[in-house]
Amino acid sequence: NAGxxxxxxxxxxxxxxxxxxxxxxxxxxxxVYWYRQLPEEGLKFMVxxxxxxxxxxxxxxxxxFSAEFPKEGPSILRIQQVVRGDSAAYFCASxxxxxxxxxxxxxxxxxxxxx
Amino acid sequence: AQTVTQSQPExxxxxxxxxxxxxxxxTSESDYYLFWxxxxxxxxxxxxxxxxxxxxxxxxxxxxxxNFQKAAKSFSLKISDSQLGDAAMYxxxxxxxxxxxEKLVFGKGTKLTVNx
Numbered sequence: 001n002a003g004x005x006x007x008x009x010x011x012x013x014x015x016x017x018x019x020x021x022x023x024x025x026x027x028x029x030x031x032v033y034w035y036r037q038l039p040e041e042g043l044k045f046m047v048x049x050x051x052x053x054x055x056x057x058x059x060x061x062x063x064x065f066s067a068e069f070p071k072e073g074p075s076i077l078r079i080q081q082v083v084r085g086d087s088a089a090y091f092c093a094s095x096x097x098x099x100x101x102x103x104x105x106x107x108x109x110x111x112x113x114x115x
Numbered sequence: 116a117q118t119v120t121q122s123q124p125e126x127x128x129x130x131x132x133x134x135x136x137x138x139x140x141x142t143s144e145s146d147y148y149l150f151w152x153x154x155x156x157x158x159x160x161x162x163x164x165x166x167x168x169x170x171x172x173x174x175x176x177x178x179x180x181x182n183f184q185k186a187a188k189s190f191s192l193k194i195s196d197s198q199l200g201d202a203a204m205y206x207x208x209x210x211x212x213x214x215x216x217e218k219l220v221f222g223k224g225t226k227l228t229v230n231x
Contacts, residue, residue: 042206042221106160
């Protein structure tokens with residue numbers, strides 16, 4: 001059973017460009033979460049999605065950031081007009097449907113560097 | 116809002132010895148989940164152990180165990196017989212059981228060094 005997959009693992013963008021980060025959850029998992037980790041910090045929650053629905057986006061910056069989890073395909077975290085402060089590691093996690101202790105399993109992360 | 120505090124930015128332990136990492140949290144809820152995650156230099160987040168707040172028994176996973184003190188809102192991780200591979204950042208995390216909010220709230224982490 002493959003784990004959570006994220007790509008790309010490393011992404012370099014210049015200021016003003018767009019960054020697209022992809023996450024494929026574990027098989028059978030329908031819940032996806034995105035977290036951001038700044039250098040020397042813990043992970044900060046950004047958004048929680050189920051298929052075709054955003055459930056909780058309380059951690060998303062109000063501008064430039066968006067996320068989706070379509071019926072088919074991976075979840076996408078999109079950052080428009082990136083700035084240097086967006087440089088961070090972005091982690092995706094997935095969990096199965098509710099009804100158990102819904103442990104979140106993490107992907108390897110995408111390291112975004114904005115030049 | 117819930118908060119998680121890890122008061123030890125760094126800890127070190129000799130190989131084969133025991134070390135305890137501290138975590139405290141603040142919440143008004145009576146039921147929740149607590150987790151310890153490990154982040155080695157590869158930066159992959161790996162689940163170490165989890166605890167349901169309604170369970171009085173402390174969780175144990177091989178060499179890893181927790182000391183869960185609900186009244187004190189404390190959730191420390193004990194690593195026995197430390198191995199070189201245990202060297203990593205360790206993050207304590209809290210999750211509510213209330214529907215609609217599934218997010219994990221993390222502490223800032225403790226960097227564990229294992230000395231041979």
